[in-house]
Amino acid sequence: MDFATIMQYVGWPLIKIVILLIPVFTVVAYMVWFERRLLAFFQSRLGPNRVGPLGLIQPIADGLKLFLKEDLVPLNSRPFLFKIAPIFAFFPAFVGFAIVSWALPWVTPSGKVHPFVVADVDLGILFVLAISSLSIFGIILAGWSSGSKYPLFGSLRSASQMLAYEVPLTLSVVAVVLLAGSFRLSDIVAAQQKMGWYYLFPGILAFGVYLVSAVAETNRVPFDLPEGESEIIGFHTEYSGMRFAWYFVGEYANVTLISVLGTTLFLGGYDIPFVNDATLYAAHPWLASILGVGVFAAKAALFAVFFIWIRATWPRYRYDQLLKIGWVVLLPIALANLVVVALLKLWLLR
Amino acid sequence: MTAEQQAEKVSPLREIMETREVELNLGPQHPATHGVYRALVKLDGERVLGMESIIGYLHRGIEKWAEYRNWTQATPIFDRLDYVGAVLNCHGYVGAVEKLLGVEVPKKAQYIRVVLDELQRIASHLVWLGTHGLDIGAQSVLFYAIREREAIMDLFEAMLGQRLLPNAYPIGGVRFDFPKGWVEVCRRLLDVLPQRIDEYEGLLTGNRIWRQRTIGVGVISAKDAIALSLSGPTLRGSGVNFDVRKAIPYSSYEDFDFEIPLGQNGDVFDRYLCRVREMRQSLRIIRQALDGMPEGELRGKVSKIIRPPAGEAYFTIEAAKGQLGFYIVSDGGDKPYRVHVKSPSFVNLQGIETMCKGNLIADVVAVIGSLDIVLGEVDR
Numbered sequence: 001m002d003f004a005t006i007m008q009y010v011g012w013p014l015i016k017i018v019i020l021l022i023p024v025f026t027v028v029a030y031m032v033w034f035e036r037r038l039l040a041f042f043q044s045r046l047g048p049n050r051v052g053p054l055g056l057i058q059p060i061a062d063g064l065k066l067f068l069k070e071d072l073v074p075l076n077s078r079p080f081l082f083k084i085a086p087i088f089a090f091f092p093a094f095v096g097f098a099i100v101s102w103a104l105p106w107v108t109p110s111g112k113v114h115p116f117v118v119a120d121v122d123l124g125i126l127f128v129l130a131i132s133s134l135s136i137f138g139i140i141l142a143g144w145s146s147g148s149k150y151p152l153f154g155s156l157r158s159a160s161q162m163l164a165y166e167v168p169l170t171l172s173v174v175a176v177v178l179l180a181g182s183f184r185l186s187d188i189v190a191a192q193q194k195m196g197w198y199y200l201f202p203g204i205l206a207f208g209v210y211l212v213s214a215v216a217e218t219n220r221v222p223f224d225l226p227e228g229e230s231e232i233i234g235f236h237t238e239y240s241g242m243r244f245a246w247y248f249v250g251e252y253a254n255v256t257l258i259s260v261l262g263t264t265l266f267l268g269g270y271d272i273p274f275v276n277d278a279t280l281y282a283a284h285p286w287l288a289s290i291l292g293v294g295v296f297a298a299k300a301a302l303f304a305v306f307f308i309w310i311r312a313t314w315p316r317y318r319y320d321q322l323l324k325i326g327w328v329v330l331l332p333i334a335l336a337n338l339v340v341v342a343l344l345k346l347w348l349l350r
Numbered sequence: 351m352t353a354e355q356q357a358e359k360v361s362p363l364r365e366i367m368e369t370r371e372v373e374l375n376l377g378p379q380h381p382a383t384h385g386v387y388r389a390l391v392k393l394d395g396e397r398v399l400g401m402e403s404i405i406g407y408l409h410r411g412i413e414k415w416a417e418y419r420n421w422t423q424a425t426p427i428f429d430r431l432d433y434v435g436a437v438l439n440c441h442g443y444v445g446a447v448e449k450l451l452g453v454e455v456p457k458k459a460q461y462i463r464v465v466l467d468e469l470q471r472i473a474s475h476l477v478w479l480g481t482h483g484l485d486i487g488a489q490s491v492l493f494y495a496i497r498e499r500e501a502i503m504d505l506f507e508a509m510l511g512q513r514l515l516p517n518a519y520p521i522g523g524v525r526f527d528f529p530k531g532w533v534e535v536c537r538r539l540l541d542v543l544p545q546r547i548d549e550y551e552g553l554l555t556g557n558r559i560w561r562q563r564t565i566g567v568g569v570i571s572a573k574d575a576i577a578l579s580l581s582g583p584t585l586r587g588s589g590v591n592f593d594v595r596k597a598i599p600y601s602s603y604e605d606f607d608f609e610i611p612l613g614q615n616g617d618v619f620d621r622y623l624c625r626v627r628e629m630r631q632s633l634r635i636i637r638q639a640l641d642g643m644p645e646g647e648l649r650g651k652v653s654k655i656i657r658p659p660a661g662e663a664y665f666t667i668e669a670a671k672g673q674l675g676f677y678i679v680s681d682g683g684d685k686p687y688r689v690h691v692k693s694p695s696f697v698n699l700q701g702i703e704t705m706c707k708g709n710l711i712a713d714v715v716a717v718i719g720s721l722d723i724v725l726g727e728v729d730r
Contacts, residue, residue: 043493149374153396153711221487222559225712315559316487318712319396 029059031252042312069241081145086246089138093253099124101186103292146238154235164326169213171334175206175341176265189269198268205337214258221311259303270296385725408729420684421656429515432727437470437518438669446665446676450658456647459523460602468632473502474670482719523649564619568705568717582672583624588616594668618720695727
């Protein structure tokens with residue numbers, strides 16, 4: 001093997017991963033800060049504003065604090081499972097970012113194409129769904145291995161919740177895949193650009209189902225039962241220090257991922273609204289790419305704001321009500337929507 | 351279907367699969383138990399089969415403590431019973447001593463007491479509303495409610511010099527008239543509060559999730575509620591019209607025109623509505639008391655050292671949590687021979703088993719919230 005092959009299959013992907021992970025980590029860390037600040041404003045408080053300007057150093061301080069905490073393993077836990085469980089919660093959320101296409105690919109003058117994505121898998125969205133269902137192991141193992149009742153209840157709740165909501169979530173994604181005719185995220189964006197409409201409009205029902213299931217999948221209010229603070233303290237009751245931090249970071253990474261995916265699927269991803277991207281790109285490729293990433297981030301931030309807004313407003317559902325909504329309300333809607341979208345595709349949007 | 355039947359039919363699987371009940375310790379260090387309340391809950395899955403209250407983690411011997419102080423010195427101790435409704439506790443004790451002494455409290459002092467009592471009732475209900483909302487997951491209400499309570503605390507500080515446990519009334523009347531400008535600030539608060547209560551109701555009363563979480567949950571029938579001698583909004587939520595302010599008027603409550611909000615079904619939602627409406631009625635009472643404030647003395651004729659005649663007295667008021675009773679015995683000395691407190695939180699807590707049986711574990715939290723217990727008062 002020569003150097004060029006190694007670079008092509010190992011070197012460049014690694015560099016891309018690092019380039020991607022640094023901003024993703026930062027975004028995830030600042031998600032926490034953003035949520036706390038915004039939530040505080042909703043609740044007529046100020047939120048963290050002491051550490052650094054506007055409290056911007058807060059996430060670093062929090063991380064450092066958790067890092068320096070004692071790593072506690074309860075006596076009657078199963079230490080091996082207890083220790084590996086957080087990894088399952090942590091890594092699937094980050095792996096998902098690999099297939100997200102962040103902007104239009106760069107074409108160098110020599111004709112080489114540099115896509116703005118770590119791995120442009122042609123089954124991209126299926127890959128994310130498959131990987132993200134792994135994260136439930138993190139929760140179940142945590143509950144089972146903690147040797148305590150509260151985590152067990154929390155993890156059982158989570159297992160049934162994720163089962164109940166993964167189905168409608170997948171079905172709503174399938175509707176988009178039907179419309180676009182591809183699983184590849186860059187193709188989905190391209191299809192939306194070609195149609196001139198974001199899939200938000202033909203797929204408005206799918207979008208609704210996606211939003212509700214996304215909130216449920218990320219265990220947030222009003223579906224935050226697995227960690228329902230006031231009843232079952234949560235599957236991570238027994239965790240402390242950095243192991244707890246993995247869950248925490250994983251959760252926010254999930255929120256970020258689901259916002260990013262929602263943006264790609266329903267809001268046209270990096271497409272700049274009211275501008276013909278192709279002409280802009282032909283004139284100023286750099287500008288178009290940077291603008292594309294910026295627009296992408298702004299759209300994804302809308303999702304995040306929406307999640308936080310819900311958290312500030314609504315109470316929490318009860319376990320049985322939550323399952324009922326998943327199976328009895330969302331699933332039929334998603335199925336019916338799938339039929340509607342298929343017919344649309346057949347007659348109108350060919 | 352009764353709660354027992356409901357609990358019976360929970361799990362059809364039980365006939366073919368061997369299942370086991372789980373005993374879960376809820377508390378004493380648990381975010382939803384409002385202090386150090388501990389419940390031993392028997393669970394079938396998430397369904398509650400039975401529960402046992404275990405109390406005593408905040409026992410401070412308040413009743414005994416009072417026996418080592420003279421009658422005046424004992425007053426501030428009772429502020430510490432229900433520490434979110436301190437003024438009302440003080441009124442209960444002071445009223446009992448006045449009854450034993452046979453002191454007539456001047457009309458003006460009675461009206462001032464009514465104003466402070468009702469402010470305290472609103473403050474207590476605000477704390478309840480916030481924490482109850484938080485238990486069910488609506489966290490913003492807590493901050494809004496605490497914001498308004500802060501204004502009431504400021505009023506207490508301006509008048510009584512303390513916010514939480516102000517030792518509000520001396521035996522025989524009140525210490526001070528309203529300070530200069532106090533009434534205007536209070537009236538401004540009265541104008542603002544109805545809109546703020548509308549705001550809370552906008553967040554909760556009409557909210558689908560809130561209704562689903564509370565309607566039909568933690569039901570207690572009027573008959574059971576009376577049998578368990580519940581009182582306050584917990585009783586009135588079941589539709590029983592009993593309020594000490596109307597039934598056995600004290601401190602000139604008969605002068606005021608107000609309604610007693612009643613529930614119908616005795617579920618968490620009805621108890622919630624009762625309390626929220628009670629806040630509006632309290633505002634009405636305060637307004638009337640401020641408008642009709644009579645002139646006159648602030649304190650009745652009480653000697654410096656209080657020695658009630660040997661004997662006993664029982665005096666009861668409507669505290670924020672329910673009927674608060676003080677039974678005092680005097681041997682003619684300068685110290686109480688015995689003070690017994692009938693605390694509403696303690697009595698209301700008895701209803702929790704009836705309310706929770708057959709419901710889910712998440713409902714236990716909603717029910718605890720709807721009972722509005724303060725552990726300082728339960729354990730004394």
